Amino acid sequence: MAAPAQAQGLLPAYGTDVRVGDLRQQFSRMNDAGPKTLSERAWTFSPAIAITETYDSAIQLPGGRGRDYTTRITPTFAGTVDTQRLKGELNYSPTYNLYALHGSESGLSHNLNANATGTLVPDLLFANLTGYAATQPLLGTAAPSNAPSGRVNEVQTAHFSGGPYIQKRLSDFAIVSAGYTISRTTMTSLAPRATAATVPGVNSNFSSQQENASIATGPDFGRINASLAAMATQYEGAGVYRGAHNETVTASTAYAITRAVTATGSIGHETIVYGPGGPKAIDGITWSGGFMLTPNADSTLNLKYGHQQGASSFSFDGNYALTSRLRLLARYSQGVGTNLQNLQSALAGTTTGPAGIAVDRTTGAPVQLGNSIGQQPGVYRTTIASVSAAYQIDRDVISLDWSSSEQVLLSGSGASSASSSAAAGFGSNTSTTMSAAWQHNLSEALNSSLSLQYGTRSYPGARGESETATISLAVNYVVSETISTNALVSHAQTKGKTVGLAPVRDYALVGVRKAF
DSSP, rough: OOOOOOOBBBBBBSSSSSSSOOHHHHHHHHHOOOOOOTTTTTEEEEEEEEEEEEEEEEEETTTHHHHHHEEEEEEEEEEEEEOOSEEEEEOOOOOEEEESGGGGGOOEEEEEEEEEEEEEETTTEEEEEEEEEEEESSSSSSSSOOOOGGGGEEEEEEEEEEEEEEEEETTTTEEEEEEEEEEEEEEESOGGGGGGGGSSTTEEEEEEEEEEEEEEGGGGGGEEEEEEEEEEEEEEEGGGTTOEEEEEEEEEEESSSSSSEEEEEEEEEEEEEETSSSSSOEEEEEEEEEEOSSSSTOEEEEEEEEEETTTEEEEEEEEEESSSSSEEEEEEEEEEOOEEEEHHHHHHHHEOOGGGOEEEEETBBBBOOOOTTOOBBOOOOEEEEEEEEEOSSSEEEEEEEEEEEEEOOOOOOOOOOTTTOOBBBOEEEEEEEEEEEEESSSSSSEEEEEEEEEEEEETTTTTEEEEEEEEEEEEEEESSSEEEEEEEEEEEEEEEOOOSSSEEEEEEEEEEEEEE
16 A cells, blocks of 8 residues: 655664553553454444543643642543445544643643545555544653653644555556555644743644555566565655655565575665755665565564665564564664654554554554654654563563664754744754563453663753663553553652653552443
8 A cells, every 4th residue: 555654764763662661551551452343343433431540749840840630531432444445443532631739731632543444446546544643751751651741741743644546466467556645744742832932843743745656576476576666755844844855766676585584685766855954965876685584483583784864774673482472572773854754654654453552564563653762853863772572471471671762963053943843953862771561460350560660861962861760560450341440650760961850750540441
């Protein structure tokens, strides 16, 4: 199918998240089981509502930090459709946050993950629609958490795209495709208007149009798999998006040396241009070479080295099942783009999984759409690396992970003004996180999660770095088929260059969820 507009790279700057992640995030996913399956229906609809009471000792406020008690009301509208002409998933969960002590922080935030594919002409013409929305921390944190920390430290991101595409199979000889996609992507600070000036350049948005076409070989070519693809994207927006565009032409090939070893390679040309305040244009030849290994049915290792987006780099994406209970995952990638372009790039390869989680279209693995470094304007060369291990036994899952992110500012010296919707950027920074997690099922109805995290982060313009350590404990109890309750407590300590993060943060939550 035709992919939405995206930044080009060996791998997207955001992508498949091999890290186990923060237990609080896993806990919320576990608590939201998603649409119920109705095997004999072409559609499902599973509404629910969750109410939580939280205590936070250090929410971000316009004048600093303070404690507060927050009531969060979250209705969920989830559904699926699967007919001969239309397939799609929807998960929309708006949340109203009511702060007891700081009423000006109260407000509505949106979380959406939805996509639909329609067949206009069987085996030829299709249409695709995608919608995504989420709130993310503005300052980021060395120990990622999905716990809200005040609207001054939150941004609302949203992405919507759609368009027609054709895909025609020419017997077993080749597959031809072409498409057009129009997209709108936005990032907006949730800070009250009076404090919006504290986050200059974060508010940004752009529209894009993309045209693409490709032809790929079919089974007639046996061990050889080759393709020729062309893509052009035009951006409309302020600052670095004004007049920005990129064009790529790539010829790729893969040869199956054995059933387990495939050699891959590509060559092409790219042109990447940004508007005022952005880096100089990238124009030149692209190439890559590598191997894809499939040691067993549950494992895939993909290693490449190549030159794209003006730099040479390795990329690796691996998933290896040592045993039926032990799995290792690792990835390394580099890409060029703004935070919003990176979000588009990640969404291009995802679909909506259970409970609205974004998952990789090919592997079904969860995809990381957040950014632990924080939301910053400007064009960056982003490098991410992560290694994870998960061991599953009858009632337990034990996991370890390590991840690192580096953002190198590429924006030019002509910085935009503070009021610009796409400022030139703050500066380069890095983030490293390590964590250990233990999930244990006490019974069929009661389960628990314990998480330990440690992370470091450097900040633009600040000498030194911050260090954050977090411990979290969560429990979930299923009262009935439609009712569940949950509780969570966590403690975090940050030292060094905190730059907006609280030196000590205590967080507690109790909640109930009712499905209908």
